[in-house]
Amino acid sequence: MTTTIHLRNQRGDQRGDQRGRFSLGAIGDRPPASNPHLRRRLGRAFGYLGLTVVALIPLFPLYWLTISALKTPGEFSKIPPTWFPDTPTLGPLQTALHDVPFGRSLLNSLIISGGCTIAVIITSVLAGYVFSKHHFRGRDLLFWLIVLTMFLPPIVTLVPLFTLVKTMGLDDSYLGVMLPWFANAFGIFLMRQFIADVPDELIDAARMDGASEWRIVWRFVFPLLRPAVVTLGVFMFVYTWNNFLWPLSILRSDALYPVVLTLNRLMSYTMSFSYQNVVLAGALVASLPTLIIFFIAQRAFVEGIANTGIKG
Amino acid sequence: MVPKTARPTAGANPSGQLVSPGTVHEAERGTTGRADSGKFRQYRRLTSGAFLSPALVIIGIFTVIPIIMTFIISLHRWSMFTPITRMTYVGFANYARVLSDPNRLNAGANTLVYVGLSLLITLPLAVAIAMLLYFPQLRGKSLIRTLLFATYVIPTIAIVITFGNIYAPKYGPLSTIITGLGLPSPGFLSDPRQALVSLVIFNVWQMLGYYVILLVAGLTQIPSDLFEAASLDGAGPLRRTIHIVLPLLRRPLAFVALMTVINSIQVFDPIYLMTMGGPAGSTVTLSYEIQRQAFQYGLAGDASALAVLMLGLVVFIGGLLAIFMRRRAS
Numbered sequence: 134m135t136t137t138i139h140l141r142n143q144r145g146d147q148r149g150d151q152r153g154r155f156s157l158g159a160i161g162d163r164p165p166a167s168n169p170h171l172r173r174r175l176g177r178a179f180g181y182l183g184l185t186v187v188a189l190i191p192l193f194p195l196y197w198l199t200i201s202a203l204k205t206p207g208e209f210s211k212i213p214p215t216w217f218p219d220t221p222t223l224g225p226l227q228t229a230l231h232d233v234p235f236g237r238s239l240l241n242s243l244i245i246s247g248g249c250t251i252a253v254i255i256t257s258v259l260a261g262y263v264f265s266k267h268h269f270r271g272r273d274l275l276f277w278l279i280v281l282t283m284f285l286p287p288i289v290t291l292v293p294l295f296t297l298v299k300t301m302g303l304d305d306s307y308l309g310v311m312l313p314w315f316a317n318a319f320g321i322f323l324m325r326q327f328i329a330d331v332p333d334e335l336i337d338a339a340r341m342d343g344a345s346e347w348r349i350v351w352r353f354v355f356p357l358l359r360p361a362v363v364t365l366g367v368f369m370f371v372y373t374w375n376n377f378l379w380p381l382s383i384l385r386s387d388a389l390y391p392v393v394l395t396l397n398r399l400m401s402y403t404m405s406f407s408y409q410n411v412v413l414a415g416a417l418v419a420s421l422p423t424l425i426i427f428f429i430a431q432r433a434f435v436e437g438i439a440n441t442g443i444k445g
Numbered sequence: 446m447v448p449k450t451a452r453p454t455a456g457a458n459p460s461g462q463l464v465s466p467g468t469v470h471e472a473e474r475g476t477t478g479r480a481d482s483g484k485f486r487q488y489r490r491l492t493s494g495a496f497l498s499p500a501l502v503i504i505g506i507f508t509v510i511p512i513i514m515t516f517i518i519s520l521h522r523w524s525m526f527t528p529i530t531r532m533t534y535v536g537f538a539n540y541a542r543v544l545s546d547p548n549r550l551n552a553g554a555n556t557l558v559y560v561g562l563s564l565l566i567t568l569p570l571a572v573a574i575a576m577l578l579y580f581p582q583l584r585g586k587s588l589i590r591t592l593l594f595a596t597y598v599i600p601t602i603a604i605v606i607t608f609g610n611i612y613a614p615k616y617g618p619l620s621t622i623i624t625g626l627g628l629p630s631p632g633f634l635s636d637p638r639q640a641l642v643s644l645v646i647f648n649v650w651q652m653l654g655y656y657v658i659l660l661v662a663g664l665t666q667i668p669s670d671l672f673e674a675a676s677l678d679g680a681g682p683l684r685r686t687i688h689i690v691l692p693l694l695r696r697p698l699a700f701v702a703l704m705t706v707i708n709s710i711q712v713f714d715p716i717y718l719m720t721m722g723g724p725a726g727s728t729v730t731l732s733y734e735i736q737r738q739a740f741q742y743g744l745a746g747d748a749s750a751l752a753v754l755m756l757g758l759v760v761f762i763g764g765l766l767a768i769f770m771r772r773r774a775s
Contacts, residue, residue: 180581184589187574190650191592197618198607213621260500267493279500282508284703284763286711288732289752292739293514294507296529316503346492367598375600377714382740393602397718400606406616413610416603427598431591438594438655439662 202226202414206407225414229399232411235418237388238395242422244307245380245391246373249314253369254362256316261324262350266336276325283318288378295382305385314373320365326440327361328354364437367430371423392419515756519749526743539750549751551726552734555641556710556755559730562645563709564702567656570649571701575660576690590661593654601651601714608647609634609719634720637727644715644728652708656701663697664690699770706762710755731755 201209203221229235264276294313295304303309331354339349355362377393384390390398399415402408427434519539523532543549574593578586596604612633614620624630633643671689691698713732716722722729722737731751739748 176581177583180577180583183577184583184585187577188589188592190653191596194604194607194611194650195595197611198603201607201610210616212615213625214616214618216618256500256503259496263493263496267489269490269493279504282504284707284759285508285512286707286732286755286759288711288713288735289756290508290511290515291736292518292525292745292748292752293511295739296514296525297506297511300529312503313507316500318504321500346489346496350496371598375598377600377602377717378736382736393600396600396602396606400602400718409610412606416606420599420603423598423600424595427595428591431594435591435594435658439658 198413198417198420201410202417204410206410209410210406225410226418228411229415229418232402233395233399233415234387235392235395235415238390238392239418239422241307241389242374242391242393245310246370248307248311249373250366250369252311252315253317253320254365257320257324257365258328258350258355258358258362260316260321261326261328262354264321264325265328266331266333276321279318280322281318283322291378291382298383304383305389307389309383310380310389310391311373313379314369314376317369320369323361323365323437324358327358331357360433360437363430363433364440367426367434368438370426374423392422395419512756515749515752518745519753521746523745524743525739525745532746535746539746540754543747543750543754548726548729549734549747552729552731552751553754555727555729556712556731559641559645559648559712560706560709562642563648563705566645566649567653567705568698568702571653571656571660572691572694572698574653574657575664576686578657579661579664590654590658593657595654596651597655599651602718604647604651605715605718608650612643635724637725640720640724640728644712644720645709647715648709648712652705656705659701659704660694660697663694666697667693696770699766703763703766706766707759710759 200216200218200221202225203223204215204218205220205222205224208215208219264272298304298309298313301309303312335353336349339353344352374391375393377397380391380394381397384394387395387398396412396415396419400412518532520534520536521532522535522539523529578590611617611619614630614632614635617633619633620630632639634640667690671693672685711732712730713736716728716730716733717736720728722733731754735748735751735755738744738751
């Protein structure tokens with residue numbers, strides 16, 4: 134009796150041939166080998182059942198967020214709750230946009246996240262290039278010391294960081310929110326890994342042609358780093374967009390509030406249950422930009438994130 | 446170290462010029478191992494410094510200096526509402542006070558429970574989902590992987606608002622389902638015994654996709670003939686998982702465990718936004734306590750002592766995981 138089951142290859146799956154042999158079809162009591170068809174079908178059915186359950190994990194709360202934001206206050210406070218809005222309405226969304234300046238906050242978030250993202254890409258590519266392609270004494274020690282900071286929970290340094298930025302006179306300013314995130318170990322680590330794969334011959338050839346190091350980095354190396362740059366860019370954009378603790382600590386003016394702080398304001402207006410659908414509509418507004426960016430860049434992003442785990 | 450000779454690749458070096466062996470004289474080398482002339486060496490050194498400095502300056506000022514300052518402040522009494530020059534040295538008094546204060550110990554205990562529960566739920570769930578998304582040949586796997594990760598990019602506050610509604614007693618869908626099954630309606634966040642677990646589930650929901658992606662990537666690194674050999678040996682799926690998949694996933698698993706610890710030990714947003722540490726102090730965590738001590742009461746010394754203790758905890762757990770990885774690898 135063999136437990137090996139060969140399933141049909143899927144389109145575009147080059148390793149399918151090897152992988153099919155360890156399949157879910159083999160899970161559970163082993164039916165007689167004389168009936169491999171039934172077993173394959175059963176395994177497949179269980180597989181899809183599992184996938185459906187797994188898909189519900191992210192989908193259900195997102196579904197609930199969306200339909201709740203579309204309910205009228207009357208329907209929203211029904212017990213038990215309705216599973217689909219009877220009369221979907223954009224009313225809560227309009228109220229949310231009217232009650233707090235979401236437009237301004239979206240712009241603020243865009244400035245803050247965009248600025249940090251561009252800065253991190255620049256600092257990480259430059260540092261990653263040196264750590265990968267230049268040689269000097271203590272290079273690797275310095276690199277691993279930097280990598281250690283990747284594991285530092287930001288709350289540990291919140292008090293002195295706040296004090297420093299305030300002493301610099303940067304509290305309650307765009308620059309104060311952004312500057313501490315202009316470089317980080319994750320970006321340098323990611324870029325070093327990817328730049329290591331750039332052939333040395335390419336760089337030497339460029340050097341022999343008299344290209345400056347600056348030109349080599351941006352004209353020859355950078356174009357080869359697209360997946361890494363997308364990964365780092367999306368990661369940083371999402372991180373700074375969602376960062377709550379730091380802007381909460383350093384900003385006082387509503388005019389500078391990023392989306393998360395404005396949403397916090399909307400949330401703390403009232404605990405009244407009939408207003409909760411407005412708050413949910415606000416949550417939807419705050420989530421859409423990062424979700425859209427993620428879904429546009431998802432392929433490269435997921436690959437890049439996966440690589441950091443393997444190579445790390 | 447033998448310097449390699451320069452090998453001009455086709456088209457890369459139109460002049461076909463080779464660097465004369467006479468210039469190869471010492472350890473200072475270019476990327477291919479060819480020696481540089483002094484001028485180039487100096488130029489390369491200059492650019493090394495120039496290219497590293499933006500990152501080093503930012504990380505130095507905003508990460509390294511604050512770490513050192515956290516240690517220093519933790520040895521002082523200082524109200525954050527006064528200038529930092531007004532702080533007074535008190536030795537380890539802050540640590541002694543923090544470690545004997547039942548409220549702070551409660552925060553530490555809650556944090557450890559939170560981290561432990563996060564690990565306990567995250568690791569088996571992430572491994573099971575990663576195996577489901579890797580082994581069987583099913584359509585739509587990559588779509589589901591992407592969907593799982595989507596929760597990671599949503600702002601925590603938006604998730605807090607959503608889960609606040611999902612957890613709502615009576616009004617919420619979860620409560621409806623559970624009472625529909627004839628069970629008593631859970632209090633979730635309003636019940637001191639359930640609040641912390643509810644927050645853990647919330648955190649697992651948000652982070653799961655990230656860990657699944659790391660583990661799927663780990664699975665792709667395992668040579669498939671190992672699975673085949675085990676299959677031919679007649680090992681069942683459970684035994685194959687325990688004896689083959691898990692040991693080979695050791696590195697990614699340790700990495701995921703480390704990320705789970707670091708991520709969950711600093712939990713702040715959902716507590717600040719959802720429970721304010723309540724009910725009855727059941728969800729006060731170290732991060733929440735650090736922020737509250739510092740920014741509400743100005744007690745920077747206490748907050749920093751707690752921060753150092755948290756850092757110690759991270760280093761300790763990180764060290765344990767590193768040892769675990771080493772030992773099992775050899």
